[in-house]
Amino acid sequence: MAWVSTAELAAAVSEGGGLGIIGSGQAPPEWLMEQVLKAKELTDKPFGVNVMLLSPHAENILRFLAEEKVSVVTTGAGNPGKYVNMLHDAGIKVIPVVSSVALAKRLERSGVDALIAEGMESGGHVGELTTMALVPQIVDAVTIPVIAAGGIYDGRSMAAVLMLGAQGVQMGTRFMCAAECTVHNRVKEMVIKSKDRDTVVTGRNTGHPVRVLKNKLARKFMELEEICTPGEELEKLGVGRLRLAMVEGDVEMGSVMAGQVSAMVSGIQPAGLIIRDVISGAEKIITDIYNGKVNLQQ
Ligand code: TUI
Numbered sequence: 001m002a003w004v005s006t007a008e009l010a011a012a013v014s015e016g017g018g019l020g021i022i023g024s025g026q027a028p029p030e031w032l033m034e035q036v037l038k039a040k041e042l043t044d045k046p047f048g049v050n051v052m053l054l055s056p057h058a059e060n061i062l063r064f065l066a067e068e069k070v071s072v073v074t075t076g077a078g079n080p081g082k083y084v085n086m087l088h089d090a091g092i093k094v095i096p097v098v099s100s101v102a103l104a105k106r107l108e109r110s111g112v113d114a115l116i117a118e119g120m121e122s123g124g125h126v127g128e129l130t131t132m133a134l135v136p137q138i139v140d141a142v143t144i145p146v147i148a149a150g151g152i153y154d155g156r157s158m159a160a161v162l163m164l165g166a167q168g169v170q171m172g173t174r175f176m177c178a179a180e181c182t183v184h185n186r187v188k189e190m191v192i193k194s195k196d197r198d199t200v201v202t203g204r205n206t207g208h209p210v211r212v213l214k215n216k217l218a219r220k221f222m223e224l225e226e227i228c229t230p231g232e233e234l235e236k237l238g239v240g241r242l243r244l245a246m247v248e249g250d251v252e253m254g255s256v257m258a259g260q261v262s263a264m265v266s267g268i269q270p271a272g273l274i275i276r277d278v279i280s281g282a283e284k285i286i287t288d289i290y291n292g293k294v295n296l297q298q
Contacts, residue, residue: 001171003246007035011042012180014241016272020047020075026055029064036068047130053078066090077125081110081285099127101141108142116170119150123173123211133263139165153261155281173259178271184249187256206231213256
């Protein structure tokens with residue numbers, strides 16, 4: 001959610017009853033510092049920051065976050081094990097995103113507070129397993145709380161992952177079209193127009209597969225991958241493409257990272273309303289089940 005989940009969206013999510021997360025991606029530390037200070041002005045509620053561990057700025061950003069004492073740090077695209085003690089000493093909860101059971105177990109041993117199990121339905125950097133298969137495997141492998149991500153859009157999907165043993169959900173794509181989200185309007189329009197098969201995973205042979213909405217850039221990647229272009233060349237083509245889409249609004253030559261539930265987003269809604277819709281939808285389904293309205297016996 002780098003360049004998408006800025007201070008405005010994170011604060012609106014926290015104000016709306018969720019835990020807003022600022023995405024830092026590959027942004028320079030100065031940009032993130034500004035965002036954290038802005039979020040503190042916009043809300044008194046707890047919020048967090050996601051640190052993308054492949055970023056050259058990851059370590060500096062983590063040191064800054066320890067000084068600023070944000071409530072929560074989530075991490076993506078790597079193993080944050082060596083930073084856990086520093087963040088805990090600052091009173092920060094550490095919740096890494098994982099896409100495999102092996103890393104989940106390793107991180108539990110490092111003392112992290114919870115895990116986000118993210119299936120390959122999600123946007124951006126993806127693993128190999130779907131949410132449906134990954135979440136119960138991680139729930140069975142660890143004793144710390146598991147938050148499910150990837151493919152969560154509404155009360156139905158939230159109820160489904162709670163059934164799999166998750167204790168909460170992380171949602172990105174639906175919040176791209178939150179009223180408070182500062183992403184470029186052309187990106188919001190593209191998400192709203194998208195259909196079920198409009199996302200694709202590119203970059204598998206760079207070792208960093210990412211799910212994006214299909215556009216000219218994605219098609220270029222697919223062509224180059226077809227002729228086995230070396231990973232380094234593809235990496236070069238990808239530099240700066242996320243910001244180009246999300247901030248500049250170039251939805252043809254930029255990288256429009258979004259999850260498979262993009263197809264379900266049909267309009268702009270305030271973040272607080274999105275949260276209420278998801279929670280009340282899940283509550284209704286679960287109440288119906290416990291009241292016997294869903295009867296599995298013949
Ligand atoms: O991180 C994400 N989503 C992202 S990061 C990103 S920017 C990017 N830039 C260059 C190359 C690739 C991506 C866009 N979207 N989501 C969380 C996530 N983390 N999903 C999967 C993982 C993950 C994958 C492997 C976490 C850990 C991991 O293992 C590393 C290890 O050491 O075993």
